[in-house]
Amino acid sequence: MKIFVDTPEKIAAAVAQEYVALLAEKPDAVLGFATGSTPLGLYAELARLCAEKRISFRDVSTFNLDEYLGLDGTHDQSYRYFMNKNLFEKIDIDIARTRVPSGVNTDPETAARYDKDIESAGGIELQLLGLGNNGHIGFNEPGTPFGSVTHIVELTDSTRQANKRFFNSIDEVPTHSVTMGIKTVMNARRIILIALGKGKADIVKKFIQGDVTPEVPASVLQLHPFAEVYLDFEAASLL
Ligand code: GLP
Numbered sequence: 168m169k170i171f172v173d174t175p176e177k178i179a180a181a182v183a184q185e186y187v188a189l190l191a192e193k194p195d196a197v198l199g200f201a202t203g204s205t206p207l208g209l210y211a212e213l214a215r216l217c218a219e220k221r222i223s224f225r226d227v228s229t230f231n232l233d234e235y236l237g238l239d240g241t242h243d244q245s246y247r248y249f250m251n252k253n254l255f256e257k258i259d260i261d262i263a264r265t266r267v268p269s270g271v272n273t274d275p276e277t278a279a280r281y282d283k284d285i286e287s288a289g290g291i292e293l294q295l296l297g298l299g300n301n302g303h304i305g306f307n308e309p310g311t312p313f314g315s316v317t318h319i320v321e322l323t324d325s326t327r328q329a330n331k332r333f334f335n336s337i338d339e340v341p342t343h344s345v346t347m348g349i350k351t352v353m354n355a356r357r358i359i360l361i362a363l364g365k366g367k368a369d370i371v372k373k374f375i376q377g378d379v380t381p382e383v384p385a386s387v388l389q390l391h392p393f394a395e396v397y398l399d400f401e402a403a404s405l406l
Contacts, residue, residue, distance in 0.1 A: 179208035195226040199294030214257035224260040232305035233346035281317035294355035302383040306346035315348030
């Protein structure tokens, strides 16, 4: 893993330039996107660059990591809604080529078909990741097997507590989600994980310097040949 440490603003700008370079070389790349507060700075920067015609997503296809079970794309806490509002509506992408796992009418078989769709599209060139407080990537909670493909998961209490800030109350936070598996993520040819803030410092240390173990899902990235980790000074403070 390559580690970069900087301010959140410089990280957003630097990672955005990675997308500029990638799409200059491969305008029809398949991109894996993530939700959460962490990528918001990057998405704003990509939107700005697109408005200035310094990057184009015209021929890009995308696959998002995960979605809450039970929320359809019109729900303002669904990840489909999040992506539309924070990125897709602000860039020149063809919305028909953007995929987010469906939060409705999803069973284990339809979930696993997401992996086949990624494969048919040619595989993900660059997968973006955030980091859960417990080390989850996507919604792969501690204990998820490294061989997992897109599947339905029961969210841990800690994840529901962490995400309740976006809902009116804890009761409204879905109990399940559908997420790319660890293997789905690891199949991406290149991975960029961003972690920001003091709250992530402990888990950042664990996943980078600790053992590779399903108990810390992000630790699997130590095994990926092209994984890059961007940390702000706070998130990197215990390394
Ligand atoms: C959610 C998402 C993850 C994300 C994590 C961290 O649980 N499923 O993909 O990485 O939250 O969120 P944040 O970036 O807001 O810290």
